[in-house]
Amino acid sequence: MTALRPLLLAGTLALAGCSLAPKTVLPAPPVPQSWPVGDAYLLQSEAALPILSYRSVFTDPRLQALAEQALANNRDLRVAYANVATARAQARVSRAGQFPEIGISAGAGYADSGSNSAGNGGGGDFSLRGGITAFELDLFGRLANAAEADRNSALATEAASRTVRIALISDLAQAWATYGADRDLLAIAQDTATNARENVRLTKARLDGGVAPRTDLRQAEQILATAEDAIAAQTSAIAQDENLIRLLVGGDVDRALLPAGLAEVTPAIVSLPAGVSSQILLRRPDVIEAEYRLRAANADIGVARARLFPTISLTGLLGFASDALGSLFDSGSFGWSAGGDAAATIFDAGGRRAGVAVTEAQRDAALAGYEGAIQTAFREVADALAVQGTISERVRAAAANTEAAADTARLTDARYKGGVDSFLASLDAQRSLYTARRSEITTQLLLVNTRIALFRALGGDSGSGNSTP
Template structure:
């Protein structure tokens, strides 16, 4: 038994050998700085040093996001995948240690001897009993070339990749809930605008109808007034459905009913709920994006699998052994004289497999090269998404100012045109055109407010989320 333990310890001490290639993180195939000039901001948004920079500022939206993180089914699937990957890693890691099995046996036999064998005049029955208790090791592989260790390392990295994948799912969920909440607020504003426009159009139809009856206005004025009324009413009906669908979308993301008190009444109410995240100056921040981290762990796993494939070309040394007690009597089973042990080292070497072993190494290298490309592509996609968000962020304020100027001009023009029509100075067509322009300008104002807030969410997601959300890491129960 001592010899068995000595051999196992010697095997464990030599198992640190590995045939894996030395892992080197590939250089990021992107510029080190964000684009500047043209549509891009002069300086990327950055928080003050040491200052907190939360992105989600509205308590209502924070509550919805927290509920979604608890209930969302996609996140539950991701967390279940983490648990499965962690269990697989533990299974593979267990192969680094010998598996001990205990056994106990009792054997009873009866043999009938003829009188010629015993010298007696009759047959004699001879009974025998045996007892055994053993602890044994069955075919433990001494990992001289690191095959088992490399497989364990590959499973560890795939487990870590699944955790990063869950964080990516969480980041997507946070952004989707915020965007759905903003869409609902914007559609609420559009519905109010449509209802106000319909109410104004109804008053216009009543006035034009009275002028028609008095012989002051032609029938065409009435029909034109009815046209804009019908358009506004159609928009009201459509937007009521859209608002209801917005709530349904939020319920799906949150994973349960949504309290009406947590919804914003208008885009004006919701626009300040999202702050501009800090992009910093260097693009290396993208290396902390969950999907980029997930891709890198996949690359590390593929690198470890090369080591396992290389080690498979060498002999495998395994040990089977047992130690215990065996006796013909139960009373003398656990005595020194009853102790017994056995050890059976074995070597297996498949030295000819028609090239299958080398092909396994080539396949592992090809998977590693694919993992490198996947990692580099993840970084490039992250850079493109962030650059796109920054480009829009650099111009959206100017567009918003122009839209606001148009809205103010359209509102004043509509008031003047309506007053002149009511005073009989201008034809109804001028008032009608001014009303249509004002209606369109109001819709454009809502659209630019929504796009400004969504752009901040896009930038948050493109940068990989993290601390700016200030919601914290995955709860310990979900790890």
């Protein structure tokens, strides 16, 4: 029997190292190896895209200062960091379950038999015990797979926090750009209102002189009222933009950090290279999160399979006991004990096997979610590239339209004052100019937002999300 003990011990250790979890095999990315190329896309060199930092994309020091403030104070990001801390702690809890639990206890007692009894009338006893209070032999990898599942869940949660970080920076840049666009739209409305007031004054004078009909005055007043309504609407929009930036930043905002118009925004948000392999999507935080969710689901299968087998636990105790404190540590006071128990379920109506089926179905769902995350990421990048491929032409056309509308308005107004054209023609030209100027601002804002969308879609700044406070 003594000769068999080493063999039994070696067998136990070998079983403790086995795992019933299936090997995680990541599928090939279910997207093409390159971005779509066509009339709506710009064909560029297939150079590898560097790791993106928001400072390399959003170059204005004012926007960078707001981003730093947001990363320090935004409440949604604080919640994400707290979730990461929770997941990491839970992973440590699961890891601790793989090791023996060691405890210690001490006791003391005293009994008084009364003065009339024989003997000295009383006595005390003392004890000190310590040892392994609980330890489960992880023969089938249940504890190891549970720890692995929680570790992967923690990594997935950390990747999710980086997604929050990217979204925060992107939303802040978009709000900053929208503020600049709304400042431009307010200036357009104010210019239109100024011209409309002058037209109302001149038309009223012509009406008083019997040269113009009352309809001309009413039409001029309509243009003025429309411009004044636009001024009020844009003033509200600017205030709402400030409120959004304040929310994203997590505190008060210095107005000196806000742009005066899109002329300050467009060069501050640089364009990104587009010709890169779609494999870069594997670096996106949401794709990384989906991968770790898949790995965690795979480990859960091992946990469920291990529950099909018996559970074996060991305990051991070392201690001292004495009826006198002074002789507590004498050799004769030392004692020890060891024991173990095994438990196995005989019948559970297929519950544990159903548990395995549940985890396998969850693994299949996680696999589909992983592939879906990659496909969604590919679509978002491809959509941004589709806009980027044609946006410069749209900006050029919008600028040309504004220039032509301004010249038309100037010539039509001169012809009206010269008695050649009607006042209605002059008003139509003014409306066209107003619409063209607003459309140009909208197109320029689309250019900026496309650059921000591409930064977000490519997982920009995802490597900087580990600096939790």
